[in-house]
Amino acid sequence: MKTKHNTVKLLLLYLIICISGCSSDTVEQNEETPEETTENTAKKIVLSVTDYKHEFVGGGVSIGLFLGHHYSMNQTSQDEAIRLLAQDCNMKYFQDYIEIYPSDDPEYFDRRANYVKAAKVYRPELEFSLVGNKFPVDLMHEITVNGEKFQALNTDDPEIYNRLANWWFELFKGFYERGVSVEILNVVNEPDLDRPFRKQHYGLNGDTKEAVSRVFKYAVPKFKEMLDDPEINTLNMKVPLIMGPSTISPNGCLTYMEYFKNNHPDVWNNIDIIATHQYENGANVQLFKNIVNQAEGKMFYQSETHALKGDGLNLDAVFASRDLKAALSLSNLFSTAVNNGVSSWFYFENNYPNVEVHPGGLLSIPWQAEKPIPYKHYYVFKALTSAQPANSNIIGYSMDNPSKSELIAFIKKDQNIVYAHYSNYSTKAQDISITVKGANNNILKISEYNLTSTSEINNGALVDTKTYQTPEDNITLTTEPLSINTIKITFNTP
Known part of the structure; x- marks a missing residue:
């Protein structure tokens, strides 16, 4: 929670940005720009509301690290935290990482199952994903590589993959007995992470691609x-969807896809959901397009990432708070992924114990906190995943002069409300002009809009709204410097 002194500092910071601008921008740091506080010419945006792309099914979040902090709050505050994630967001998935058996710590499984069940009170359609790579100790053995000791999956054991399958079965059973079904098995996690402990983790003396393939195979x-x-299976548990390889980078995802196809086509055929993270190369549009081109129609998810990692904004030189930088970073990562084929976008963690901003989590929940406090980037996650109805389609658009900005737009098929998320990465205010076109490129009349914004001083605040007695061909809006904006536009159907 920020002090009054910090709030005053932020207000002063915002005034400085608005009044004088800044000598560096997020995309082109050395560009000489005029001293105006607003860009001279409005960016022209045309939204094509019948140009349906893939469907966005909703957001996701991991619940693995700091669930104890959640339960350290009183019951009312616990419920508030659950509502912020499950009621206020179109949250499609919770995801957990576990490395023990249910019999090792029954109360641990009770707490995690109860957390999921509490969320399902607000969002019954919520689904559960288990990551199956944090192997329990009885499946590991110690190895020595170049004098350094590591824990690795014991691939010297001829029964290791049967034993691994049994552990997954026990995990699923542990949750199912507590009233929680598991819909996805996320088989491995970041096998492309270039660190010795990860290279050795899956066994086979560090031959990671082959070792990971054998886990799937x-x-x-x-x-x-x-x-x-x-x-x-006396409990009649359902077979989950199989997700992977959940690489740290979309580049690594492509590498593993290629390896599976060339060396183990049966592995490739049995993967239901292709998944990557965005901690590295997360802003590389072409990599996402390449994954879609090679996915052969499989679903494509971004299964874990957090802000201020892998984006393309170069925010270090920008004069803004870390809170706002995290929000801008999240918008860049989300828009890059979802505009280019991703159907569900998972954030790293539900909550973090840090009071000041930490990009790893969406909510701040220190030990025995009075209540959960959303980080600024939570409001951007909420807007991007949840302003539009669940299962909306991404749509096509055009935008002139797209530098220092980003756009992603959604519509629920055959409805007359479009949601355009426009991120202004410039340190100056920007005007945008929006036209909505339908089938055969016909201009659709705009009858109403509202604009919500997250900026240095706003957290998902309604900053502008208008209803037209005579519907308009287009609308022109002003976006604040360094802001993420959601424009909800109602148009008249022809």
Whole structure:
């Protein structure tokens, strides 16, 4: 929670930005620009509301690290935290990372299952994803590489993949017995992370691509076989969707896809959801397009990332608070991924214990906090994932002079409200002119709009709204410096 002194500093900071601008911008740091506080010419944006792209099914968030901090609050505050995530956001997935058996710590599983069930009170359609790579100790052994000791999956054990499948089965069973079904098995996690401990983690003496392939090739079919056997699966648990390779980078995702296709086509055929993270190369549009081109129609998710990692904004030189930089970073990562093929976008963590901004989590929940406090980037996550109805389609658009800005737009098929998310990465205010076109490029009349904004001084605030007695062909709006804006536009159908 910020002090009054910090609030005053932020207000002064915002006034400085608005009045005088800044000598450096996020995209072109050395560009000489006029001293006006607003760009001279409005950017022209045309939204094509019948140019339907893929469907965005909703957001996701991991719940793995600091769930104890959530439960350290009183019941009322716990409920408030759940509502911020599950009621106020179109949250499609919760995801967890577990490395023990249910019998090792039943209360641990109770807490995690109860958290998911509390969310489902507000969002019954919420689904649960388990990441299956944090292997329990009985599946690991110690190895020495160049004099350094590591824990690795014991691939010397001829039964290791059967034992791995059994652990997954016990995880699923542990949650199912507590009233929570698991819809996705996210098989591995960041196998392309270029660190010695990760290279050794999957066994086979550090031959990571082959080792990961064998996890998919042998453990996953055995796990499905157990679920398909009614004598073993007495609870009638459903076979989950299989997700992977959940690489740290979309570049790594392409590398693993290629390896699977060339060396283990059965592995490739049995993956339901292609997944990547965005911690590295997260703003590389072409990599996302390449994944879609090679995905052969499979679903494509971004299954874990957080702000201030992998974006393309070069925010270090920008005169703004870390809170705002995280919000801008999130908008860049989300728009890059979802504009270019991603159908669900997961944030790294539900909450973090830090009072001041930490990009790893959406909510600030220190130990025994009085209540959860959303970080500024939470409001951007909420807007981007949830301003539009769940299962809306991304639509096509055109925008002149797109530098220092970003746009992503959604519509629910055959409805007459479009949601355009416009991020102004410039240190100057920007005017934007929006036209809405339908089938056959016909201009659709705009009858109403409202504009909400997150900036240095706003957190998802309504800053402008208008209803036209005589509908207009286009609208012109002013966006604040360094802001993320959602424009909800109602148009008249022809």
